[in-house]
Amino acid sequence: MHLKYESQLREPLVSGNKNYRQVTEDIVRPIEAKPTRLWYIGFFIAVALLLFGVYSVYREVTYGIGEWNLNKTVGWGWDITNFVWWVGIGHAGTLISAILLLFRQGWRTGVNRAAEAMTIFAVMCAGQFPIFHMGRVWMAFFVLPYPNTRGPLWVNFNSPLLWDVFAISTYFTVSLLFWYSGLIPDFATVRDRAFTKLRKRLYGLASFGWTGSTKHWQRHESLSLVLAGLSTPLVLSVHTIVSFDFATSVIPGWHTTIFPPYFVAGAIFSGFAMVQTLMIIVRKVFAMEDYVTLGHIEAMNKVIVLTGSIVGIAYLTELFMGWYSQNKYEGYTFWYSRAYLFSPYGWSYWGMMACNVLSPQIFWSRKMRRNVFVTFFMSIIVNIGMWFERFVIIVTSLYRDYLPSSWSVYYSPTIWEMGFYAGTFGLFFTCFFLFAKYFPVIAIAEIKYVLKTTGDGYKDQMSAIEAQPLEAFVKEQTHHH
Amino acid sequence: MAKKKFVVGCFEDEAVLFPAVKKVRAAGYKIHDVYTPFAVHGLDHAMGLRETSLHTAGFIYGITGTTTALSAISWIFTKDWPLNIGGKPHFALPAWIPIMFELTVLFAAVGMVLTFCYLCQLAPGVKKHHFHPRATDDLFVMAIECTDTTNTDDLQAFLQSNGAIELSVQVAEEGWWFGRYDNENVPFQNKEIVAA
Numbered sequence: 001m002h003l004k005y006e007s008q009l010r011e012p013l014v015s016g017n018k019n020y021r022q023v024t025e026d027i028v029r030p031i032e033a034k035p036t037r038l039w040y041i042g043f044f045i046a047v048a049l050l051l052f053g054v055y056s057v058y059r060e061v062t063y064g065i066g067e068w069n070l071n072k073t074v075g076w077g078w079d080i081t082n083f084v085w086w087v088g089i090g091h092a093g094t095l096i097s098a099i100l101l102l103f104r105q106g107w108r109t110g111v112n113r114a115a116e117a118m119t120i121f122a123v124m125c126a127g128q129f130p131i132f133h134m135g136r137v138w139m140a141f142f143v144l145p146y147p148n149t150r151g152p153l154w155v156n157f158n159s160p161l162l163w164d165v166f167a168i169s170t171y172f173t174v175s176l177l178f179w180y181s182g183l184i185p186d187f188a189t190v191r192d193r194a195f196t197k198l199r200k201r202l203y204g205l206a207s208f209g210w211t212g213s214t215k216h217w218q219r220h221e222s223l224s225l226v227l228a229g230l231s232t233p234l235v236l237s238v239h240t241i242v243s244f245d246f247a248t249s250v251i252p253g254w255h256t257t258i259f260p261p262y263f264v265a266g267a268i269f270s271g272f273a274m275v276q277t278l279m280i281i282v283r284k285v286f287a288m289e290d291y292v293t294l295g296h297i298e299a300m301n302k303v304i305v306l307t308g309s310i311v312g313i314a315y316l317t318e319l320f321m322g323w324y325s326q327n328k329y330e331g332y333t334f335w336y337s338r339a340y341l342f343s344p345y346g347w348s349y350w351g352m353m354a355c356n357v358l359s360p361q362i363f364w365s366r367k368m369r370r371n372v373f374v375t376f377f378m379s380i381i382v383n384i385g386m387w388f389e390r391f392v393i394i395v396t397s398l399y400r401d402y403l404p405s406s407w408s409v410y411y412s413p414t415i416w417e418m419g420f421y422a423g424t425f426g427l428f429f430t431c432f433f434l435f436a437k438y439f440p441v442i443a444i445a446e447i448k449y450v451l452k453t454t455g456d457g458y459k460d461q462m463s464a465i466e467a468q469p470l471e472a473f474v475k476e477q478t479h480h481h
Numbered sequence: 482m483a484k485k486k487f488v489v490g491c492f493e494d495e496a497v498l499f500p501a502v503k504k505v506r507a508a509g510y511k512i513h514d515v516y517t518p519f520a521v522h523g524l525d526h527a528m529g530l531r532e533t534s535l536h537t538a539g540f541i542y543g544i545t546g547t548t549t550a551l552s553a554i555s556w557i558f559t560k561d562w563p564l565n566i567g568g569k570p571h572f573a574l575p576a577w578i579p580i581m582f583e584l585t586v587l588f589a590a591v592g593m594v595l596t597f598c599y600l601c602q603l604a605p606g607v608k609k610h611h612f613h614p615r616a617t618d619d620l621f622v623m624a625i626e627c628t629d630t631t632n633t634d635d636l637q638a639f640l641q642s643n644g645a646i647e648l649s650v651q652v653a654e655e656g657w658w659f660g661r662y663d664n665e666n667v668p669f670q671n672k673e674i675v676a677a
Contacts, residue, residue, distance in 0.1 A: 019619065020518060020618065020619035021618060021619040024518075024618045024619065056596075145553070145557070151562060152561070152562065153562070154557045154561070154562050154564075156564070156566070157554045157557070157558060157576070157580060158569075158573050158576040158577075160567060160579075162580070163579040163580060163583075166579070166580050166583040166584070167579065167583050170583040170584075170586055171586040173587060173590070173591065174586060174587065174590040177590050177591065177594045178590075181597070183604065185518075185519070185617065188617045189518070189617040189618060191617075191662055192611065192614045192615070192616075192617045192618065193614075193618065194662075198663070200662045200663040201661055201663040203662075204608070204661060204662030204663065205605045205606060206603060206605070207605055208603035208607060209602070209603055209604070209606075209607030209608055209609050209657060210603060210617070211514075211609050211611060211617075212516040212517050212518060212616050212617050212622075213514045213515075213517055213601075213617070214514060214515045214516075214517065214521070214524050214525055214528055214530065215514070215515060215525070215533075215601075216601045216603075217519075217521070217524075217525075218520075218525040218530060218532075218533050219533045219535050219597055219600060219601060220520065220552060220597070220601075221520050222533045222535045222536055223535060223593055223594065223597045224533070225536075226536050226539045226589070226593060227590055227593070227594075230539075230543075230589055230590055233582070234583075234586045234587075237579065237582060237583070241579055244579075255629060275498075283584040307578065328660045431505055444518075445518060445519040445520070446519070448518055448519040449519045449520060450496075460594040472544055474528055
């Protein structure tokens with residue numbers, strides 16, 4: 001049939017010489033088995049965190065955002081830091097599923113489903129922060145443009161904060177549609193193997209009556225490709241617009257033109273780190289080492305070292321511009337508030353540098369890229385670093401503004417502000433635990449699609465071809481046509 | 482909706498399926514559909530299906546989104562409520578590009594998914610006849626529509642000689658209905674009409 005040459009240098013994407021039936025069995029197994037004790041423990045910790053978050057938000061809604069130690073000078077604190085952090089994490093899913101699809105990166109199939117789920121949950125968490133930061137959250141619908149009885153008084157379409165409303169809600173909707181349209185065939189697989197009535201009924205509902213018809217697959221392929229094409233600029237636009245929230249202001253440290261690419265690179269960086277954290281747990285707990293191989297982990301580590309270095313260059317460029325512009329406000333922000341270790345928040349800047357720029361450099365070593373423990377540890381370090389980055393950008397620029405009389409005393413969060421952040425972790429992991437238990441965590445149909453051309457069996461056939469002399473290979477191929 | 486008779490052949494390998502599809506078509510049989518566990522590239526061409534126009538629909542939805550954003554914002558900011566923002570122009574096109582872009586993507590994505598579901602008749606609660614439960618697992622299931630003159634035994638033998646590993650003759654509803662997958666009942670009963 002169609003001979004696709006695959007180099008021996010590339011590792012198989014699915015190891016263990018599987019056939020289609022085994023792929024289904026392996027991926028559906030966690031859905032059909034009873035949850036383990038570990039799953040219950042994790043799930044209840046997540047729900048407990050979520051409840052603490054709900055109580056923290058209740059405090060904030062009742063008493064106002066002063067409950068978060070925010071003041072006139074530091075008007076954005078942990079809340080917006082957490083918002084940008086979660087949105088950034090939410091970038092890897094669409095990047096993996098869309099951009100890597102367009103670039104024909106076969107390894108995306110092992111991790112795309114979980115990464116997209118992570119994206120959706122992360123964006124859900126991110127959305128909480130600006131909404132509750134409004135203070136009067138019951139008026140949150142004021143951000144929507146609709147003919148109203150207040151004039152009609154419209155929203156300001158020229159404001160980056162409104163662009164954010166559109167960007168994030170579009171991003172959430174499109175990611176959800178992309179994710180769910182990919183899930184439909186896999187839900188049908190679960191439905192057709194279900195042996196309990198309830199499971200058959202629920203997955204029957206979720207699979208929308210999918211049969212696997214060739215015409216439907218043809219349309220499904222077209223849909224995935226166009227959604228990927230749409231999501232690619234979308235994912236870049238989202239963090240670009242988030243960076244506009246800062247870059248279009250006149251605050252020293254925010255007012256810079258490199259923000260869009262710098263934010264997008266940072267978002268990919270932290271998103272991939274979060275995918276690593278989750279996938280290393282998932283492959284271990286569900287025994288999916290054959291689908292999420294060391295090759296997958298290595299590929300993601302390469303992205304991490306690349307984007308981490310881009311972010312590093314952005315930091316250095318900012319420092320350079322802080323000096324080169326000879327603007328005393330920029331200079332003060334970059335060289336005192338941030339880079340001077342003994343300034344009030346100097347620790348956060350150097351924490352950021354250590355976590356984001358220095359430590360990922362160990363991934364230049366192939367041995368480190370393929371080490372699961374190092375990767376897991378580094379994935380957490382990177383996300384701590386990326387949290388510091390947003391904290392540095394927001395707080396160190398705000399706490400000492402143009403007017404020394406309004407400089408704030410040392411801003412530190414309250415327990416309720418931290419509780420809100422913890423609560424979003426609860427929301428994220430509650431969703432992720434439910435996803436891991438009830439959804440196929442790896443795209444079954446897509447794995448089957450790449451199985452023949454990248455699995456172990458195909459590689460064996462290729463080695464037979466490689467052993468042939470060139471003349472014999474040419475003769476055989478011309479004979480076929 | 483009418484019920485039809487189908488001869489169903491199941492294949493284990495797509496490499497066997499492709500020649501079989503060609504031979505079945507060459508022999509003049511009408512392939513109702515081939516059900517596969519994943520998207521088999523080139524199968525649509527082998528079956529003689531035309532290209533889908535879903536992406537064209539997506540493009541139309543997309544430009545609808547762009548136009549919606551541009552016309553809505555320009556009407557609001559120049560006619561309905563011209564807000565003076567620092568003396569800047571009311572028609573501030575560059576500042577509207579982000580929202581225009583987002584609505585383009587939003588309309589295209591939502592429109593395409595809805596069109597996809599409509600064309601494929603997919604919705605929660607929709608039920609269709611499944612010729613083989615393993616069609617979503619590891620079998621490639623070819624359903625051939627029978628006419629009055631089709632000899633089902635011959636056709637089955639023909640499929641078997643082309644590599645089908647499992648064969649059956651099924652009378653099935655070819656459309657969709659609302660139903661539940663945990664209930665095995667088929668909604669349209671084959672009531673015999675007895676002439677008086």
